[in-house]
Amino acid sequence: MSLEKADVEKIAHLARLQINEQDIPEYARNLSSILELVAQMSSVDTTDITPMAHPLDIAQRLRADVVTENNQREKFQAIAPQTEAGLFLVPKVIE
Amino acid sequence: MHNKTISELAQGLRDKTFSSVELTQHFLDRIQQFDQELNSFITVTPELALAQAKAADQQLAAGNASALSGIPLAQKDIFCTDGVRTSCGSKMLDSFIAPYNATVIEKFNRAGSVMLGKTNMDEFAMGSSNETSFYGPVKNPWDHNAVPGGSSGGSAACVAARMAVASTGTDTGGSIRQPAALCGITGLKPTYGRISRYGMIAFASSLDQAGPMTRTAEDAAIMLNTMAGFDERDSTCLDKSVPDYTAELNNSLEGLKIGLPKEYFDEGLDAEMATAVDAAIKEYEKLGATVKEISLPNTGLAVPTYYVIAPAECSSNLSRMDGVRFGHRCENPVDLEDLYKRSRGEGFGEEVKRRIMVGTYALSAGYYDAYYLKAQKLRQLISDDFKKAFIEVDVIMGPTTPEPAFNFGEKGENPVSMYLSDIYTIAVNLAGLPGMSIPAGMVNNRPAGLQIIGNYFDEARLLNVAHKYQQATDWHTQGPAQYL
Secondary structure, eight states, X not given: OOOOHHHHHHHHHHTTXXXXXXXXXXXXXXXXXXXXXXXXXXXSOOTTOOOOOOSSOOOOOOOOSSOOSXXXXXXXXXXXXXXXXXXXXXXXXXX | OTTSOHHHHHHHHHTTSSOHHXXXXXXXXXXXXXXXXXXXXXXXXXXXXXXXXXXXXXXXXXXXXXXXTTOEEEEETTXXXXXXXXXXXXXXXXXXXXXXXXXXXXXXXXXXXXXXXXXXXXXXXXXXXXXXXXXXXXXXXXXXXXXXXXXXXXXXXXXXXXXXXXXXEEEXXXXXXXXXXXXXXXXXXXXXXXXXXXXXXXXXXXXXXXXXXXXXXXXXXXHHHHHBSOOTTSTTSOOOOOOOTTTTTTOXXXXXXXXXXXXXGSTTSOXXXXXXXXXXXXXXXXXXXXXXXXXXXTGGGHHHHHHHHHHHXXXXXXXXXXXXXXXXXXXXXXXXXXXXXXXXXXXXXXXXXHHHHHHHHHHSTTTTIIIIIHHHHHHHHHHHHHHHHHHHOSEEEEESSSSSOOBTTTTOSOHHHHHGGGXXXXXXXXXXOOEEEEEEEEXXXXXXXXXXXXXXXXXXXHHHHHHHHHHHXXXXXXXXXXGO
């Protein structure tokens, strides 16, 4: 499995990562070598094997739908890059 | 004082040989003296440490102290600490002051232990050498040209150099056991679900597990007593009672059945490492254990499988680092997409970006079945290998790593060569089993680790098996000469 420049650009876009133009060949090379490693998986026939999502065979625990946490908006927003009037600010999304 | 174990220090505190304030100051002085060079701490917290020590001294005087009261520990910088920077080794979180405590931190606080600081680590726990940290690599106290291992490299190095009596680590593919092996200390990765992951910054949620890093198995048992247990804030933390892990340390090993997976002793293993492991197995036979060759046939597939599952989970987990609510934000974003892309592009290091991209690719439309689903099926096979083995044996033993600590830059060219250094530890995470590494010799003047793998929730037995070896040998008491 060998990735081209366009593949790397597409993946970086999907992951919302800006990468420098001059670094793309190195990403292509490194990602290709990782995918080559991963390709070893195809050496085993896994028909009829149940996929394992999680190490423990347990059911998801449920709890009553009640408020359990205090509102700590100010504390949590104190570490935000930009806030105003209790809101997180981002560049304008809707014209 | 710094060569004593947790249990010895706890006795010293009770006997009033020294106070927790004196003990804490002693370790802080050592950090000041040695850590400029070793770089095992990202943040040292002297004021907090001395305040906690003072409180512990009062607890001790009042006679209501716990086994960890006043004991100075180092916490991996992956655990959120209220009011203290929690960087996870990343520029992304360089300015992140956690607004709450991880459950593990909460438990240590309740036990009255002292936090000396937050230890250096590979960025977001992705690495096996500590070279991916935004704060620079940690040096191995045994040899400053060697890596300490990773991702919990700072936690391992500070314990080996006696700058903390014990520390915490996290292990997603070997990140406790491998640095413990490379730095010549004891490290335990418990069963998945044994310790709460709440407030422990997530890398791969179905694999991550916290654990203690200490110099002895007895200390690891003391630490685990505090760390383990149910937490309703972590939906994967098991509601299962916590035994006293120190209670069975001295059980006899007569009749213990040890399995040696032949796949862990093949041509990939350094010859001198094999000799060290063989000598340790001989010691176990002297202690009454019987040894049997077993097979874990899918061992070779563990690394490829892991490098689909872990990146897939990380690409999802790290999507929360988007420059909106916390962490790094780029200057003057022109629109939301620019804000996301540049904040993440600037905030993450190369290895983290690589793994996010691999995970994104594996989960993208059209590739899911070929990668993620395939990996989950192999995970089942790898896990079944262990299940079969544990029908026949009580514990599995082998080397923790294929070779002793490697040099800085040695595995820099191709990320895959670094990934393969975790070949013996990764399968344990995929299966969710507990595993330990204990010092078991020296190879080229660098420590060699013996890995002990147990069945689910068999931590007490692992600790017993490790402790008996440490009673019979003295590898665990050895340390790098300049730090003794």
